[in-house]
Amino acid sequence: MISKEQIAADYQLIQDEICAALEVTDGKASFEEELWEREGGGGGRTRVIQNGNVFEKGGVNFSAVHGHLPHTMKKALNVDQDDFFATGVSIVIHPNHPMVPIIHMNIRYFEMPSSFKPGQQPVRWFGGGIDLTPHYVIEDDARYFHSNLRSVCDQFHHDFYHRFKLWADDYFFIKHRNETRGVGGIFYDRLTASDELSWEQIFEFSKALGRSFVPVYTELVIRNRNKDYNDDQQLWQYQRRSRYAEFNLVYDAGTRFGLETNGRIESILMSMPPTAKWVYDYHPQPGSEEEKTLSLLKKGVNWV
């Protein structure tokens, strides 16, 4: 049985690998690191890259926190204990180029140490996901992204991609806009060991997902970073970012968990866009690329 210390240590390595690779891809900016401690217990390493050649604002967070859950979270998680340990890596990248997509990745592990008693079922699970939010949906890129996720999933369970892709469609959904946040990806939560899959395999799956981030996103950056764009396209990018802000503040479980458990606010909200615009009642021109993008922001699109 893998220990929480082992999981945290391996996740930290993944953070290191990702930051190093993103700096190479950007070629100009480097990460600034902030080490922080949580009042209730534990802490993290927040790393932020800003004003690069490609990355206008990006965060790659590692944290390993512990303490006591507030009553509302206990109810939401449907658990009896209130002591918890949570560790994870969380990424959001806002590129400066409208044709380079926003990306988000998260791998996380949660346990309630007091439930680890002989003869008792310990409370522990893995969660995670990766999803892509293009300002302009480029169908080839969306297919490339999803087929890579499918390959990662297929190494661990024939059903993972299908299940977790549907889950992402439901999760990364901006209900009040009736649109998905982007072209989706995969999302899973409360994944526990079963006859089919051991804890070790689930842990390996989360690490494989974490390690798929760099090659997949690098490819999407390289494909698009040198394309021309104009001011109208940049304005559209800023409008799409405002939808991203709405999703994170209204729906995102990790953000709301952070706000409610008194987390380090700048680490939680490093996912917010550097610049966002809200234009009243904007409707794209019929037949435009912007309209095409909106038409693809819906659940149930099969990208593989």
Place this chain on the structure above:
Amino acid sequence: MISKEQIAADYQLIQDEICAALEVTDGKASFEEELWEREGGGGGRTRVIQNGNVFEKGGVNFSAVHGHLPHTMKKALNVDQDDFFATGVSIVIHPNHPMVPIIHMNIRYFEMPSSFKPGQQPVRWFGGGIDLTPHYVIEDDARYFHSNLRSVCDQFHHDFYHRFKLWADDYFFIKHRNETRGVGGIFYDRLTASDELSWEQIFEFSKALGRSFVPVYTELVIRNRNKDYNDDQQLWQYQRRSRYAEFNLVYDAGTRFGLETNGRIESILMSMPPTAKWVYDYHPQPGSEEEKTLSLLKKGVNWV
């Protein structure tokens, strides 16, 4: 006993007066009107002004809606019935000039018509508020604003300003930032008739508050609109606007009510800033005007 039709009609007049006056103050832009109907019943008049001399984006909404409350709202409001009628005027103005403050005003009336039975206590109340969010806190302006609110309150009840000012401090508070949204103002909710105050007086109070908006805000615009400002100050303005966006999406009861009751999304989110910026872990220079502003964004400042 005033009817809901009377209240809606008078509120609509106040919307007209405010829009006419703001157009004069701006001198360039005019309001665009959108009439809308709500699927569940009722509708509204959304009026938005954009890209003016002073007003970069502002909305002055009137609505009168009715229908059935979702289960979650019934619980939140602690009521037995589920039919409701709600009418109100709601304003948010984002000026283009960093020295001109953001302002918000709302007057509203809520009732459950099925509770209006002989011998029964009808469920009905008034609510409202007005608060000021300067990008740079100018103490004279804050004092001017609060003393005007106090004058309006004092015409109706000696206790109103004191009670409703404290309520605004608590309501317009960005908990996760540990800062108030601005310099506050007044806020009240579920105000009902009592031995001291009749329904007519409460209604008149809400209209007096609505009618105070134009002279008070016009004065603050005129005081500041011709001041010089630089790019750094504009950047600071955009950062303050991101706090405003956070408040509205995370805490504002009206916004969350609208999102949950499937309201007209562009009318609900007309309050969002035209441009907002999130800069990671920004700390103003010691001794700067920006730092001074942050130091004044706290509860319990006595402005009168």
